[in-house]
Structures are given as C-alpha cells and as structure tokens.
Amino acid sequence: EVQLVESGGGLVQPGGSLRVSCSASGFIFRTYWMSWVRQAPGKGLEWVANIKEDGTEKFYAGSVKGRFTISRDNAKKSLYLQMNTLRAEDTAVYYCARFPYAFLTGGYFDLWGRGTLVTVSS
C-alpha cells in the first residue's frame, strides 16, 4: 500500500527541540522530493520545507528557516524534520507529503500522511 506514516509528535516546552519522522512505503522513495506541511489548530495549511530526492537541495519557509532542518534517509525510506527553538506558534499537525517536483510544474503534494501533532507549551 502506498502510504506515509508520521511519528514523533508530542508536547515540548518553548525553546525546546523535537524531531518528527515519516516512514514511506509502497513507492520508490528515493525518486521523489519530499515535504513537510503543517496546520495549526483551526487554521489553514502552511508549507514548511522541501528536500530533493538525494538530499542535496533543501528549501524552507521563512517562518522556520534557521530553526528547522529537513533531512532524509533513502535506505530507510524515511523523512525527518528536526525542530529547534520551538515557539508556541509552531503548535500544529505536521504532515509529511510526497512532492513530485518538476521545474515546469512548480511542484505539488500528491500523497499525504495522517499527520503528527506537535504542541509547544509550558
């Protein structure tokens, strides 16, 4: 079955760190760009970060640049998001998404996981 499964969410204090993970199955993980998208409670979708198939290119939203790091392990078919210096406004469901990128199309999110909730609170 083609699917993405996130894990690692939880409660963390402001200023703390957390790493969330995403396990892929049912498709050739190493041939796709991958992404993280988040959704704060009751709010809309916000793109967070993208990573190229081989991990050599990474892009971040301005709201997380310098604090979050996206990475991947193609051998383990896994995607990660290391989140440092967390703030209350980072509280959200974090979705892992497959991102078929091509220069001419700009890229989109064609497969989503169910998400993992990260709560930043004291």
Place this chain on the structure above:
Amino acid sequence: SFELTQPPSVSVSPGQTARITCSGDVLPNQYSFWYQQKPGLAPFLVIFKDNERPSGIPDRFSGSSSGTTVTLTITGVQAEDEGDYYCQSADGSGSWMFGGGTKLTVL
C-alpha cells in the same frame, strides 16, 4: 514571498455549481493545484496543473485559469463535497504557498 487569496466561505445547494476562486500575482506564470480537506483528515489533491484531475477524482471537479485568478468548479455539488478547499502554487524560486482556504458548505 507571495500570497494566494481565497474567499473564506462558499455555500451552495445540492446539485448546484460551486465556484471557488484563488487570486495571486504568480498565477499567470505558475501552475495551480487544489486540495480538499475534511475535518480531522489529511488533505488530498483534487486538481493539478490548473485543470487536470488525478485518477479517482470525479469529473464534476474541474479547474480553470484566467490571468491572476484560478477557479475550482464543482458541477452538481453533492453533500460529500462539503469541506475545506485550498489552492497552492509556487514562486519559481524555492517558495511554495497555500491559499487561506475556503469552507464549502452544502446547504
């Protein structure tokens, strides 16, 4: 960065046509994509590259583009189409964006 603007809400009766717009300066030069999300569930893609449907998406869903505005049209709306809809695009230099979302209510 750039912005994509959607109306907060659209309401239609069953069987009618719903049109959800998305406006942004990048749209004449970048493709648009549309996602549906129901409460408590992950979003999923309903339109890609302005007007193409992924397999499994009913043909009552269609997309169009005109200048700085793209439109998701749902013809013959059904109760199951109720949910939140998001447009998405890119700026061509490493930034991607969603619109604020539109809540579709089927009366």
